[in-house]
Amino acid sequence: MNSNIGVVGLSVMGMNLALNMADNGYRVSIFNRTISVVDKVMEENFHKNFTSTYSLKEFVKSLEKPRRIFLMVKSGKPVDMLIEQLIDIVEEGDIIIDGGNSFYKDTIRRTNYLKEKNINFLGVGISGGEEGARFGPAIMPGGTEEAYKYVKDIFEDISAKAYGESCCKYISEDGSGHYVKMVHNGIEYADMQLISEAYAILKNIGGLNNHEIQKVFEDWNKSELESYLIEITANIFKVKEDDGTYLLDNIMDKASQKGTGKWTNLEAIDLGVDISVISAALNARFMSNLKDERTKAENIIFKNTVGNNQDLNINLNMDRKELIKLVKNSLYISKIVSYAQGFKLLKAAEKEYSWNLNFSEIAKIFRGGCIIRAKFLNDISDAFVAESDVDNLILTKFFSNEINTGLEDLRRLLSITVQQGVPVSAMSSALGYIDTYRTSRSSANLIQAQRDYFGAHTFERLDREGSFHYEWIENNEK
Numbered sequence: 001m002n003s004n005i006g007v008v009g010l011s012v013m014g015m016n017l018a019l020n021m022a023d024n025g026y027r028v029s030i031f032n033r034t035i036s037v038v039d040k041v042m043e044e045n046f047h048k049n050f051t052s053t054y055s056l057k058e059f060v061k062s063l064e065k066p067r068r069i070f071l072m073v074k075s076g077k078p079v080d081m082l083i084e085q086l087i088d089i090v091e092e093g094d095i096i097i098d099g100g101n102s103f104y105k106d107t108i109r110r111t112n113y114l115k116e117k118n119i120n121f122l123g124v125g126i127s128g129g130e131e132g133a134r135f136g137p138a139i140m141p142g143g144t145e146e147a148y149k150y151v152k153d154i155f156e157d158i159s160a161k162a163y164g165e166s167c168c169k170y171i172s173e174d175g176s177g178h179y180v181k182m183v184h185n186g187i188e189y190a191d192m193q194l195i196s197e198a199y200a201i202l203k204n205i206g207g208l209n210n211h212e213i214q215k216v217f218e219d220w221n222k223s224e225l226e227s228y229l230i231e232i233t234a235n236i237f238k239v240k241e242d243d244g245t246y247l248l249d250n251i252m253d254k255a256s257q258k259g260t261g262k263w264t265n266l267e268a269i270d271l272g273v274d275i276s277v278i279s280a281a282l283n284a285r286f287m288s289n290l291k292d293e294r295t296k297a298e299n300i301i302f303k304n305t306v307g308n309n310q311d312l313n314i315n316l317n318m319d320r321k322e323l324i325k326l327v328k329n330s331l332y333i334s335k336i337v338s339y340a341q342g343f344k345l346l347k348a349a350e351k352e353y354s355w356n357l358n359f360s361e362i363a364k365i366f367r368g369g370c371i372i373r374a375k376f377l378n379d380i381s382d383a384f385v386a387e388s389d390v391d392n393l394i395l396t397k398f399f400s401n402e403i404n405t406g407l408e409d410l411r412r413l414l415s416i417t418v419q420q421g422v423p424v425s426a427m428s429s430a431l432g433y434i435d436t437y438r439t440s441r442s443s444a445n446l447i448q449a450q451r452d453y454f455g456a457h458t459f460e461r462l463d464r465e466g467s468f469h470y471e472w473i474e475n476n477e478k
Helices: 012-023 036-044 056-061 077-087 104-115 129-135 152-158 176-204 210-220 228-236 260-271 276-288 291-298 320-353 359-365 377-386 397-420 425-437 444-455 472-477
Strands: 005-008 028-031 050-052 068-071 095-098 120-127 138-142
Touching: 005 012, 005 056, 012 028, 012 129, 012 152, 028 036, 028 056, 036 050, 056 077, 068 077, 077 095, 077 104, 095 104, 104 120, 104 176, 120 129, 120 176, 138 152, 138 176, 138 359, 176 210, 176 228, 176 260, 176 276, 176 320, 176 397, 176 425, 210 228, 210 320, 260 276, 260 320, 276 320, 276 425, 320 359, 320 377, 320 397, 320 425, 359 377, 377 397, 397 425, 444 472
Parallel strands: 005 028, 005 068, 028 050, 068 095, 095 120
Antiparallel strands: 120 138
């Protein structure tokens, strides 16, 4: 019997997705450019539903029609090279699926290219890492809905399940699936940075030790902050080395990134969308890699603060319990803003690329399998159902109430961090975004005047329609 689907690329993600499919009863053909890897997989991860193949022709021939070919290779040129090899082997109506971290514009280009040859192409965002691939990832498929019907059952079966639903929903046309995955990763950057800032405050201002911080995060994971990232953060604080020291304390304070966060920021710039919390998270990673410079600056630029506050009652007029509450509420409000910014970018992309995005369903995808899975995604999904045409998540009844409830705690906490010289750029950006968004009469009128003064760029007026120019220099000289 021919296989139901084939997987090309047997690295960690590809192999685990293939095993996941096989476990769910699907016959899976496997192939890898380095064919010795195929034998290794069959030896170390043998599955009765696997069919090993040793050439692309043999691989394609082993699949039932229409053929479903799942590519799990490195993004960029390797995907294009593999597609070119497959074109001469596959037939019209077959479906090529890219499950890697491809840039969405590459996916749009590939979709159009293969459409001319009557070959279907799906760009599929997959989140969850090695464990998710093996036992249930979040899946974000983009492409024609007609082609998706042929893989729908497979994808929904292998995906994570949350609240009785599959964490796989059809997104929209061409590059939409990879776009949603890109935004997911941007939110992930923000989420991680916000949590690390909460840690910095508890440690450097609250004076909490690792054991105490672990208990705080453990408690938070039983609240509205319940999420995968909060859960693993609590677990991280438990780990000790053989000498009794905490592993976390021995890890270098430098964070790398693979580029998806950068993609999200560049796209936001192109579409004119403020994703300042996500941008702050990316910039924080850049700054983290300036370790030598930061060490030098620490001895040159002084804090001029009271430093670490072991006695909060003396220095801040509050106890630890109150500080922990401020941090918790501030983290929650900041997380709301970061998700709101991500969905705002999706809304702009929907218009720009003529997609039809269901934001409530996208929030449901994120509830399981992926890195940003969190309890309050249920609230996000419900909010978009109740107010589907809302301009911004923070304007919905539920989340505007949450922000109004916790906003003063965020203000109070940030005033303390400023006084104590503890950097919390992502939380600060969240407050800046809220204050800017709620200001109906901003200072941008001065910017309009400045641009007209030095460049005759014209300006709009409040009292009449049209574009206007004023002879600033001439009239100032009179």
